[in-house]
Amino acid sequence: MKVTINDVAKHAGVSMKTVSRVINKEPSVRKKTYDQVMLAVKELNYQPNTAARNLAGTSSFAIGLVYDNPNAYYIIDMQNGVLSRCKEEGYELVIHPCNAQQEDMQAEIATMIKRSRLAGLVLTPPLSEQQPIIDMLDELGVSYVRLLSGHNEDDAEKARNCIYVDDFAAAYEITEHLITLGHKHIAFVCGDEEHKSTTERLAGYKQALADHQIAFNEAFVHNGTYSFESGVQGAKALLEDGNRKQITAILGGNDEVAAGALFAARLMNIEIPAQLSISGFEDSPFSRQTWPKLTTAHQANDVISEHAARLLFSKTRGSRNQDKDIITTFTPSMVVRESTGPAPQ
Amino acid sequence: MKVTINDVAKHAGVSMKTVSRVINKEPSVRKKTYDQVMLAVKELNYQPNTAARNLAGTSSFAIGLVYDNPNAYYIIDMQNGVLSRCKEEGYELVIHPCNAQQEDMQAEIATMIKRSRLAGLVLTPPLSEQQPIIDMLDELGVSYVRLLSGHNEDDAEKARNCIYVDDFAAAYEITEHLITLGHKHIAFVCGDEEHKSTTERLAGYKQALADHQIAFNEAFVHNGTYSFESGVQGAKALLEDGNRKQITAILGGNDEVAAGALFAARLMNIEIPAQLSISGFEDSPFSRQTWPKLTTAHQANDVISEHAARLLFSKTRGSRNQDKDIITTFTPSMVVRESTGPAPQ
DNA sequence: AGTTAAAATGACAACGCTGTCAAATAGCTA
DNA sequence: TAGCTATTTGACAGCGTTGTCATTTTAACT
Missing domain, CATH: 1.10.260.40 (lambda repressor-like DNA-binding domains)
Structure with missing residues (x-):
């Protein structure tokens, strides 16, 4: 038996x-x-027997995936990407949803690591951006990989355990797309302020405007969160304002926000894209299920997380398995669908 | 240290x-x-130390969650419900997405159980409906809980490890709601045929029709899958047919299917709910993010899965922790939103 | 063939906890 | 207070692997 x-x-x-x-x-x-x-x-x-191996060996055959993100599609992609790598390597995955705001977050994560003697950790935003957590991990000597917004910088030391998604470039591309369509008054409904992706996307948007000699208008930016509801409210606020006459395009902080904006526009009897263009970010399944379908920037979260796991394993397993094909910076590419069109006259 | x-x-x-x-x-x-x-x-x-406890003890401190379901919202809810119980009990959760069609499914699951010496398993549909898997688990002597569609039947022996969602009742309630609104020609875009939930929902729909002296029309039923795309196609097929003049309401197999139907209606310039009522099932966040928002049947997947975990633990941990508050049959309750209205004249 | 270094294999003690069973203590009753 | 039972505690082996280090085998030279 x-x-x-x-x-x-x-x-x-x-x-x-x-x-x-x-x-x-x-x-x-x-x-x-x-x-x-x-x-x-x-x-x-x-x-x-996993338990015996974990006990006898130096480190266990399990890694952790830590996240605080309400977006189900995002999480599932992350899980599946990491999971596929784990299967390959014969590791187990311990998932750990948590609340970034929580006081004793670090302690909670530390406890989890100790209990399961985790071999490593994959951190998704916004937790990957929290310095106290990183410090704790460094102190514990646990290897980890951070999923971050931005691009692989000069600081090679830090970069060694980071995977970047270049939101700046994505925002730049989408904004430029809108500008090319003739839009001059482009609004931005931001996601959570404290997320790096928000600042990156905002910066890309600004840069594109600047490069095309369009003045940046503070009033066209609405701060919100990465949720549908926030998209509804943000779009309403922007459009109900006296600005409505001017704004011909809205960039949603992500697909959900964009879908919210779409919803708001519908409530206000605004035709998309005839009267208003809307675009999102991430290309979640969601963006194909709105009407009209969303123009967005494709971000392959499952591939990204798979590479995060690769990077983690390349550090964990010591010398063997030196995976040299690890991509550390991903640049989303624009997907043009039906929610954007030429600027109205 | x-x-x-x-x-x-x-x-x-x-x-x-x-x-x-x-x-x-x-x-x-x-x-x-x-x-x-x-x-x-x-x-x-x-x-x-989890590994040591697992090794020394009779069974390990981990349970598994097995699923084959493309619906991210569903999975996340399932995970979170089970996870919250696991946390309570100090157990770990091993997630295992898989492909129900796969040949050697049972072997794969068996391997997983042996490797991690799992204390138990939570099975979600459609895997929970596959007899070969159940037989394998019985043979292995592993305790498990099945999430099923239907209601707690007389067969107490089997019921002891099943949690039911009464899709029949839910479908009945929604159909009746539509009938009360004056609809007489109600179509049904089904989910995957081989899922029990599909048959249950279809049966509930038929029963409601019968109870209100409305003849069942085979042509009003479209077989599809539980996906947005399928909803689009199903609705198109039904509406483009000569039937269009007759059909005044569509029941989607789940919220995604309903959203797809909504999408199709929009393409065909059909006003919702003025010209056509549409409703879904499950009340996933999705149903609040369409326009108009979907009438649906609320199904608290996180609560359901939490009870599944409870039931599992009550069997696993022997005598102590006899949880007597376990609900084994859940009946979704209707949530009326904007996608359903009085039948047009 | 003889020597030496390198590669392959094995013996055995951990790893940190729980199950078993025996020992000690507490709580009774007469 | 002795005598008995019920409750609480402890000693120790063993769970199935891997790490360490000693030993054997092979390969590579003179």
């Missing part, structure tokens, strides 16, 4: 340690021995 | 076993002893 490493060892005529070497893909095992052992493993249908 | 149970024992002046008893909430520990130990635990900030 229960097959242990000892059974396999006997069956293959080698020592337990050799079997251990084989299943851990350690070097210094002759091909012939390797095959013998693998055969025995197959024949007995041996499953290494 | 690393605090073991032995350190705590010394600090509290008791044996390791006693500390073990305390942290496992075993009976037969004098209050005074208990307090001493708890104090030591606090003072040393002791974190039990």
